[in-house]
Amino acid sequence: MAEAEQYNFAYLDEQTKRMIRRTVLKALAIPGYQVPFASREMPMPYGWGTGGVQVTAAVLTPSDTLKVIDQGADDTTNAVSIRKFFEKTAQVATTTRTPAASVIQTRHRIPETPLAEGQILVYQVPIPEPLRFLEPRETETRKMHAHEEYGLMHVKLYEDIARHGAIVTAYAYPVRVEGRYVMDPSPIPKFDNPRMNMAAIQLFGAGREQRIYAVPPHTGVVSLDFEDYPFEATKAAAVCALCGSAESYLDEVIVDDTGGRMFVCSDTDFCAGRRGAMDAEAVA
Amino acid sequence: MSTQNPCRDVSGKPRIPETPLLSVRALSKSYGARIGCTDVSFDLFPGEVMGIVGESGSGKSTLLACLAGHLAPDAGEIRFETRDKGPVDTIGLGEPARRMLARTDWAFVHQNPRDGLRMGVSAGGNVGERLMAVGARHYGRIRGQALDWLGRVEIDADRVDDRPSAFSGGMQQRLQIARNLVTGPRLVFMDEPTGGLDVSVQARLLDLMRGLVREMGLSAIIVTHDLAVVRLLADRLMVMKSGRVVEAGLTDQVLDDPQHPYTQLLVSSVLQV
Ligand SMILES: Nc1ncnc2c1ncn2[C@@H]1O[C@H](COP(=O)(O)OP(=O)(O)OP(=O)(O)O)[C@@H](O)[C@H]1O
Ligand SMILES: [Mg+2]
Ligand SMILES: [Zn+2]
Secondary structure, three states: OHHHHHOEOOEOOHHHHHHHHHHHHHHHHOOOOOEEOOOOOOOOOHHHOHHHHHHHHHHOOOOOEEEEEEOOEOOOHHHHHHHHHHHHHHOOEEOOOHHHOOEEEEEOOOOOOOOOOOOEEEEEOOOOOOOOOOOOOHHHHHHHHHOOOOHHHHHHHHHHHHHHOOOOOOEOOOEEEOOOEEEOOOOOEHHHHHHHOOOOEEEEEEOOOOEEEEEOOOOOEEEOOEOOEOOOOOOOOOOOOOOOOOOOOEEEEEOOOOOOEEEEEOOHHHHHHHOOOOOOOOOO | OOOOOOOEOOOOOEOOOOOOOEEEEEEEEEEOOEEEEEEEEEEEOOOOEEEEEEOOOOOHHHHHHHHOOOOOOOEEEEEEEEOOOEEEEOOOOOHHHHHHHHOOOEEEEOOOHHHHOOOOOOHHHHHHHHHHHOOOOOHHHHHHHHHHHHHHOOOOHHHOOOOHHHOOHHHHHHHHHHHHHOOOOOEEEEEOOOOOOOHHHHHHHHHHHHHHHHHHOOEEEEEOOOHHHHHHHOOEEEEEEOOEEEEEEEHHHHHHOOOOHHHHHHHHHHHHO
16 A cells, blocks of 8 residues: 555644644543644545544544444445545544444434443534634633633523524534533534433544534533423434334435435444344445 | 702702722723823712713723723722622722623623624523523523513513614613613613714613612713713713813712813803704
8 A cells, every 4th residue: 555655644743643632631631621723734625524533633543443424324425535534544444333433533423322431432523612603702702611601602592492482403502511611512413412421532623613622431511401491302203214213313314206205313333233234344 | 950869868968878889099091101091089889870071082981991890900999899798809809700790790881782782682682691691591580581671671572582683773772771780780881871872862761771770779880971961860970081080079069060171161062052
């Protein structure tokens, strides 16, 4: 593989990876706090998760096994190209099986299979600042975090209820981490929010916005809500048409030209596992 | 015109409570070589409304911004009598505690409602923000209080979910007042609260403010260049020129019998309007 020798392990140079690892350590030490870092140009557009890719590159070791998902699926263009990128630049083993992966890079989902200690979940983050929606001034949001002034976050939820009769925020639903920092969990469905209380390390990378934040294992993550409008981890009221799961998060898909629809697990590995199709070892 | 206010007893004599709510000594703030305000001292007692008047550039906004903690003074002392901890030095207080004061005991009404409102948030959300900022987490109660306050500033309940951008200037200013008063502050800073409004709209707003100040026993510091505003609202008056206080006293006294030549000029010029 002569081509691979053109790259340093996992593409980034050692100095950059050290800088990112230091940022990751700081982020782990202050759960939910957005740590600035000098984001590098990556050979892919920003929308493709350059923040997550840089974090993955920095934490990856040659003995790791990598899984990449996009909306829960291993086979979307985005997931495939990131997986190929690391196969080429780091020659690490890859897998689609959640329990077999030591590092999982994700966009928009947490795998259904509970993660274990020793695993790292890397999220791709488009907008790291949860207060940005109502307060565009960065100087001000920084102070709000510093002084724990989070009333504004509830204003957003108030507006939801006032306008729609319920909290309709369905993705990137704000959370409070270990009773301190309010954090944007990236655009995962709010169904996944309670599942952020997990044994694995969670790292969040925002490339364009140059921020890294983290949730260490077994850290309390609480979704914001009102006493009279409590948080609900909702999903479609259906079962997976392929595996019959009533617990997993479902996507609605169009199945034929006549507009026929069905609900299937968004986590393709979970669904395949349930169907007994366990031949999803490594993707070529 | 005679004004009744909570600082005078029935006989009209000033009733001075023993502890000032706000105590300012030798306060100065410069912008490089240019003086913003200099050597300002005064006491403000609970329930008292003080007006600050003076021509453009005389230092009114600078003084107000220093008092409210928006600007750091170069010299001087500001002591505020807090509800629970007694008098505190608000300059040395540190930013977190000062910001806490700013959303509990203090309120600030800006001349331009855009500076004091969130234009992208509904009227109810604007009023509710301060409640949520101090920990309110019950939607129904927050909305109830927002509706109550919209009523108190004469905004129809059916506008509660409209954004302030759909409101007239006078409504925006009334909304800003509601948003500020909902947490029951004790000291309200206002910088030209009626500026930029039509005369008839101004009158209604002044009337409303006077009612609220009395009803809530608020203390307030009102910056204005409009002597009619101070005549109506202020118990006491400070006249500023070139960053200094040149005359201070009971409003009626200062306006009816100005001592300083500059005040005489101000009073006479308003008569021309
Ligand atoms: N940000 C600033 N930088 C430099 N100089 C300033 C600044 N703000 C105010 N000044 C100056 O400080 C002095 C006092 O200004 P200030 O705005 O406090 O006056 P004001 O009485 O509020 O005037 P106005 O009635 O026009 O609002 C003026 O000479 C002004 O030019
Ligand atoms: Mg001014
Ligand atoms: Zn399924």
